[in-house]
Amino acid sequence: MSQYTPMIQQYLSIKAAHQDAFLFFRLGDFYEMFFEDAVKAAQILEITLTSRDGGSKDRIPMCGVPYHSSAGYIKNLVENGHKVAICEQVEDPKQAVGVVKREVIQIITPGTVIDDHLLQDRENNYLVSIEKEGDSYAYVLCDLSTGELKGYTYTGNELSFIQLLFSQGVKEIVGDKDLHDTWKNTVSQTGQASVSIQEENTLEDQFQHLVETLSHPALIRAAGRLFHYLSYTQKRSFQHIKPVEFQQNDKRMKLDAFSKRNLELTESIRAKGKKGSLLWLLDATMTAMGARKLKQWVEEPLFVKETIEKRLQLVENLIGEFFVREEIKEQLKSVYDMERLIAKISYGNASPRDLVQLKRSLVSVPILKEKIKEISGTYAAEIYEKMKDHKSLAQYLDSAIHDEAPINIKEGGIIKKGYNEKLDEYKDASLNGKAWIASLEQQEKSATGIKSLKIGFNKIFGYYIEVTKSNLSQVPDRYERKQTLANAERYVTPELKEKERIILEAEEKISGLEYTLFLEVREYVKEYIPSLQKLATAISELDVIQSFAAISEQYRYVRPTVSENGNVNIIGGRHPVVEKVMDAQEYVPNDICLNRERSMLLITGPNMAGKSTYMRQLALTSVMMQIGCFVPAEEAELPMFDQIFTRIGAADDLVGGQSTFMVEMLETNFALTSATENSLILLDEIGRGTSTYDGMALAQSIIEFIHEKISAKTLFSTHYHELTVLEQSLPSLKNVFVSAVEEKGSLVFLHKVIDGQADKSFGIQVAELAELPQEVISRAKTILQTYENQEKNESLPIQEVSAAKEEEIQESQLSLFTEQSESVRKRDSKELDIIKELKSLNVLEMTPLDAMNTLYKLQKKLR
Structure with a gap:
């Protein structure tokens, strides 16, 4: 490196230790980048690429x-998946010998950001550390901005695991070199x-105290990897990181990435945004902490009845206490993001304004405690106990x-009067000095007779007396010339110089002392971090529960059993x-009944009639119950599902090189190999991607496999009407269909799910609703008629038979004739029964929808 200047040599030596990051090298008031970093950064950030002399024969890109x-x-760099190493001057340039000493003080990566500008208020920012053992993975999630630490285990294929991590909001994955080399291309794409x-x-x-609850060796190693990475990148202590919470698989509903996506739990499939998701519907939280907690609950529903019931009870109690709930909401509006404020305090980069926000948050706590005390129930009592009010800290x-x-x-104006006696003395000296200067201006105007005379200040020349050139003849001899301007002269006096010295010394001491005192205040608050975190957790849980209560009351949800x-x-x-998106008055509700004798529903009916909606609503209702929220129904009894598997809607994986049908088979395979009798399986149009x-x-x-081998509660929709015969051979399978009627050539969806089977799919009618060209519709109807006629006219090929065989056939035909005669007799009897049923109907008391459904059932009996 001898060809380069000492500063460039310093840059290159630091860059050598941080090859995977952009090195922000501090030079004065700028962060500079050189060589390849400069070329790449200029392109990504759309800034000017220049060059400078670095000692070599060629100029260096900069x-x-x-x-x-x-x-x-x-x-911009971090959101594009890059790392940024912040290299600062770590010695005073005035005292430096040679090149100022510089060091990397922090490496900012996608999973370790803590700055407000780099974070989404209502979402976690997770870093994950992974330890692989055969087909199993142990992994630890960490949100550095909130201090959360969670441990998980997973067994399954690599692709499904990566998808699961994405669904958990992971921004950065940390592993050994083998995992990095294997995953890098797949993940980066x-x-x-x-x-x-x-x-x-x-x-x-x-870090031992943070993993005391862990007994899984691979999880402990994953935590060790995580802490090494945090120490390397952040180069500071982590007082705010909480002890790891091991997420036991048997205490939460497992939702794979496919199911989270298909059910649109946290983002819609089409828009890839929050709007249109279950999270969007349920989010009436008042705080950023509550919003993040709600998202966590939605992604990991409970599988513990006691906890579910505690949440449901508190929701019910809050619905019943409207005024208490409204007061809680009002107080929550004054609570800032305490979790991230605490992290910034721990990090040592909390600003004075952050501490003011913490104080304002704490002021609301006593009122919140009073209100939650008015609510009965175990969970309310638990939240109350966690909510230490921290009055003394707020007062401090x-x-x-x-x-x-x-x-x-470093701007000053931070510390209040009365907090520190010495600071008050300096402030008084500064304030009195400035008052003296203000009065001096009036005295000098009177003494000299110069009405335009003024006393000013700038950082270079200090205080001065300014006189315009037209009045120079009136300047007294005691004035000392300090600066000449185009239209004026500036002077000082011995008295003014003395006051300037006193004022500037006081202000310098004020600034230094305020900075020192603020650091002391920040360090003092650090002692409260564990109890403040418990308080923040309690407030976030209360916020989610009040959100459930508000939404449940607004949309007429009921407490499930x-x-x-x-x-x-x-x-x-x-x-x-x-229901929320459309007019609630137009929404057609449906019943769902599943039990041991009726564990699987085979759903038929036309496209657009509501089969997928019917299936999804059961899954979403189950998720809502298992996170502790009321559900959209008139009455609801639901089991706790250990897992929900869904295959709804068409989707391909272009990056992974997998077709829609392949994705369909992969998702179905995951359900068939993972489900238990306590699971819920939703399969929509399986098999449509092939012949x-x-x-x-x-x-x-x-x-048949689900029915015989798994016995899970299952909804299976299909256009293969031939499958409806399975009801006769599979005892627990029942046919249901989404009703629709054809009226004057037009298709009318009734959106009502009733027992039985659809007799046609109405595909051409749906195409007509989509306004395909009329020529296409007409031709399709003609072709369909041809296919239907062919099916009716198909007969078995004629074969030669012996006389004995012919006699056997005749006997068979006679038997068939007898059966047909009996069938006609039964049909006449059935028609009489239907006429009686028609006479018994009170049409005037029926809704149009009930009338159409009843008519359809009677018509079907006749067929």
Whole structure:
């Protein structure tokens, strides 16, 4: 490196240790980048690429961003999956010998960001550390911005595991080199996360207390890897990281990535945004902490009846206490994001304004405690116990920090009067000095007779007396010339210089002392971090429960009953999101009944009639119950499902090179190999991606496998009407269909699910509703008629038979004639029964929908 200047040599030596990051090298008021970093950064950030002399024969590529506005540029790089190493001057340039010493003080990565500008308020930002053992994975999730630490185990194929991590909101994956090399291309192509290497996975003593609850060796190694990576990138202590919470598989409903996507739990499939998801519907939270907690609950429903019942009880109690709930909401509006404020305090980068926000949050706590005390129930009592009010801390912060404190900790104006005696003395000296200068101006105007005389100040020349050139003849001899301007002269006096010295010394001491005192206040608050985190958790849970209560009351949800025998019995059930989007008056509710004798429903009916909605509404209703929320129905009894598997809607995986049908088979395979009798399986149009006979054979085989081998509650929709005969051979399978009628050539959807089977799919009518060209519709009807006629006219090929065989055939035909005669007699009897049923109907008391359904049932009996 001898060809380069000492500064460039310093840059290259630091860059050598951080090859996978953009090195932000501090030079004065700029972060500069050189060589390949500069070329890449200039392109990504769309800034000017320049060059400079670095001692070599060729000029060095260079670009830079201002220090004071670097946050936006860092955000751009990090959001694109890059790392940024912040290299600062770590010695005073005035005292430096040679090149100023510089060190990397932090590496900002997609999974370790903590700056407000780089985070989404209502979402977690997870870093995950992975330890692989055969086909199993142990992994630890960490949100550095909130201090959350969660441990999981997973057994399954690699692709499904990666999808699961994405569904959990992971932004960065940390593993050994083998995992990095295996996963890097797959993960980077999705753009959802980055992959980093950390070989060391031993757990250091300083972190032992965070994993005391873990007994799984691989999980402990995953935690060790995580802490090594955090220490390397953040280069500071982590007082705010909470002890790891091991997420036991038997205490939560398992939802794979496919099911989360298909059910649109946290984002819609089409728009890829929150709107249109279950999370969007349920989110009436008042705080960012509550919003993140709600998202966690939606993604990981409970499988513990006691906890579900506690949440449901508190929701019911809050619905019954409207005024208490409204007061709770009002107080929550004044609570800031305490979890992230605590993290910033621990990190040592909390601003004065952050401490003011913490104080304002704490002021609301006593009122919240009073209100929650008025609510009965075990869960309310638990929340109350966690909510330590921290009155003394709030009073301490109020006495120390100005309410209008600045963000910058070196600007002054932070510490209140009365907090520190010495600081008050300096402030008085400064204030009195400035008052003296203000009065001096009036005295000098009177003494000299110069009415335009003024006393001013700037950082270079200090205080001065300014006189315009037209009045120079009146300037007294005691004035000392200090500066000449185009239209004026500036002077000083011995008295003014003395006051300037006193004022500037006081202000310098004020600034230094305020900075020191603020750091002391921040360090003092650190002692409260564990109890503040418990308080933040309690507030976030209260916020979610009040959100459930508000939504349940607004949309007329009911408290579900947790079934002891595995039965599903929903009366007047609705799809919560669809109901919100459309006019609730137009939504057609449906019943769902599943039990041991009726564990599988085979659903037929036309496209657009509501089969998928019917299936999804059961899954979403189950999720809502298992997170502790009321459900959209008139009555609801539901079991706790250990898993929900869904295959609804068409989707392919272009990046993975998999077709729609392949994705369908993979998702179905995951359900068939993972489900238990306590699971819920939703399969929509399985087999449609291949030929008719292939698809029908697969669909029937899958139905039989679930029925005979798994016995899980299952909804299976299909257009293969031939499968409806399975009701006769599979005792627990029942046919249901979504009703629709054809009226004057037009298709009318009734959206009502009733027992029985559809006799046609109305595919051409649906195409007509989609306004396909009339020529196409007419031709399709003609072709369909041809196919139907061919089917009716098909007969068995004629074969030669012996006389004995012919006699056997005649006897068979006679028997058939007898059976047909009996059938005609029974039909006449059935028609009489239907006429009686018609006479007994009170049409005037029936709704149009009931009338159409009844008419349809009677017509079907006649057929």
